[in-house]
Amino acid sequence: MIKLYNTMTGKKETFEPLNGKKVNMYVCGITAYDMCHLGHARSAIVFDIIKRYLRYCGYDVTHVRNITDIDDKIIARAAKEKISTEEVARKYTQEYYNDMKLLGVSSADIEPNATDHIEAMIESIKTLIDKGYAYPLDGDVYFEVKKFEGYGKLSGKKLDDLESGARVDVDNRKKHPFDFALWKSSKEGEPFWESPWGKGRPGWHIECTAMSSKYLGESFDIHGGGADLIFPHHENEIAQSEACTGKLFVKYWMHNGFITVDKEKMSKSLGNFFTIKEILEKYEPEVVRYFLLSAHYRSPIEFSDAQLNESEHSIDRYYTTALRVREFLSHTGGKDKPGNPNELQGLMDSFMGKFTGAMNDDFNTASALGYLFELIRELNKYLDAKPSGQGAREVVQRVNEMLLETGGVLNIFNKSPEEWYSALIKVKKLALSEELLLQKIELRKAARDNKDWSEADRVRDELYEQGIILEDKPDGTSWRVRVG
RNA sequence: GGCGACGUACCCAAGUGGCUAAGGGGGAGGUCUGCAAAACCUUUAUGCAGCGGUUCGAAUCCGCUCGUCGCCUCCA
The missing domain is CATH 1.10.730.10 (Isoleucyl-tRNA Synthetase; Domain 1)
Known part of the structure; x- marks a missing residue:
């Protein structure tokens, strides 16, 4: 019997999928605008292991992991690099897949891109407008949070608190400061799709609503991601999806904790991040995975x-x-x-x-x-x-x-x-071929046979300096790479 | 300001009501070895931030205090 912590209830609950041994799981992937750092790796690895364990227990798991390939940050990056948003998204999606492969994280069963599902998003937005949950405004469309009873139920926030604690400039055109964009009109020169509200692009949250229901149905078992997605992203997904369907969106919400550096959250904005690529220059992927599994997935874990x-x-x-x-x-x-x-x-x-x-x-x-x-x-x-x-x-x-x-x-x-060991030699960049190493061991064997201990010790010390540890056993000498 | 999480040995970390408080790293001593290394053994928290409370019994539940961090803005 599996128990898992559900962010929605704040408790560990017995895991009972909606449909017998079938488990549908959606995990938020990345926005493809820059290199991934260790925090992205944690989320990927944690949910990969959860998937593997569920399968080990006999569940039939369908795992969806999306890629956000259109968004303000991508547009900004494209402008900075003077290339198209498609190229930015393609480049960093590729880097992401590459990182995942190197890390040894298995692929999801379905890895949809947001831009392949614009039609479905437009349909969802239309439904929300028809049902009175959303309103168009100057080419944008906003979700009206006050209309959705239960807004804040995942993150434990109340609209009144949000209002008084607002730290952002409020857009006065909106009916409520926390109404969020389902559709954003495009500015001159920005990529756009045609819609009933004019040229524009989807808001961030709607893609997960559209794609999860397409691939996993209106209600599914597990929705995961980093804890920083709880609010507003997942809160908004719930509002959109449940307003659309009138049904339970997700049964179990799971969120992994952050990686910290000097006790602070590793993040792009703080600049205290290490990319997956950088880390894999120095450590074997299995080491990185082990490190991330050596603490519980919901706890913060200090990188060093x-x-x-x-x-x-x-x-x-x-x-x-x-x-x-x-x-x-x-x-x-x-x-x-x-x-x-x-x-x-x-x-x-x-x-x-x-x-x-x-x-x-x-x-x-x-x-x-x-x-x-x-x-x-x-x-x-x-x-x-x-x-x-x-x-x-x-x-x-x-x-x-x-x-x-x-x-x-x-x-x-x-x-x-x-x-x-050969992976360690590579990652530690030891300037020693296995052939030369075996020669040295032969050399030392001759010295040992002659009981020339000082020469034998000299060879051993020399190899130690080069990162190799020798072990003498009854049937010969074996070598290992010095770790730590 | 609102909401939430965490504080276990030298370091990391599991344990959330009841046997001697897992495991890894490090330190000390030992067995083994030409000497080492590896492995194994012993040892390193009568105590789980502090103070109260509930209970036959608490690291584990409750309250307060101190400290650290997170979310409330894009964020894995």
Whole structure:
């Protein structure tokens, strides 16, 4: 039984989709006017994991993630770069897809662009006018918030409070300061579409109303996005959609917390952001994903190199164990010496339940990761006891499968140790080829065979300086990339 | 001004009424090792911002205080 926190009620609720095992989920994507930063990555990764977990639980999920490809910021950017709005949108949409691919975030099932749905938006706006919820004004169309009973129910705001706390210049032509644009007339030189109210473009919020109902129906299960979208964006979507259909728009509203830098929200306007591209220059994507899953999705998470380095350590701990497991499985045979798997066996019996328990509790990935590392420790302990034989083999294999299965849900632990180390060499820009490295190890082996310890240590220290750590084992020396 | 969230060890972080307060990183000691590394073991919060209250029992519920942050404007 999955429980999830619903922003609408402010409580954790039992997840019961509108239609059996079918889950329709809409997550607000990006406005394609600039490079994406880590905050965008968090939202993408969080909802990707939620989708993966729901599917793991047997739900049939349809995931829609939109791209806003026409908007004031795009127009401003186009003017600045002296190119068309289409080119701006195309360029940054492409960058976005590229970032998502590098991050290892799966695609949504449907990734609609706003400009492909202008007709549907116009239809929605017409309906809102016909029903008396919207009014045209000098080529614009506004939604009249006072007409929608329940405006503010998602964000917990009251219109009177909004009025008195207004921090923006009020457009006096509107009936209420918080009436928002469904349609904006275009100024000279701006892109436009023909409409019953003249040439113009849609307001931001209406695209999600039009596209979500097109692909997921008038009522659907989950609507997600960053917490900064709660007001006004999602509040306005509710007003538009429910005014249009008279039906419940969304059953569960989910919002991820912010990334902070020096405790402040990472944002374009503060200028304290790091682009996904910049971060992936220094860190492996799996490290970034792990970092973002190491805190609960609704909590703020402080970005820092120290934190990313810790995440790198954690992932490396897994791959070090993965290497041990593989060596064990490739060698073990012979005498049946299952060791004492009791502690490990106990944890194996409870592990899957602990994992799903954590994930069922509002997708508590941080807690789930704790259980994974608990299992890793027990596995290491078991391997330390040097068990052998078929029984031991089956135990280790089963634990390994559990780690891969649960790691798979979290989209981590999905490489071979070699892939991990070679990715680390790349991302840490080590000026050392694997070939040269193996030569050095041979060189050192010769010294060790001669018990020339000072020469052996010299080679090891030299490699350490270059970011490589050597480990001497009974059957030879292996290497790892130094992390952290 | 209105609304809301958060404050757990040296750092990050889970835990939201009841066994010894997960897990990761770091520190100290140990086992192993030619020495290391890795791994494992022990240790590092009689206490969960502070003060009251409810309760047989609270980090967990309630109130107040202090501190930090967010939304109220485009924002993931």
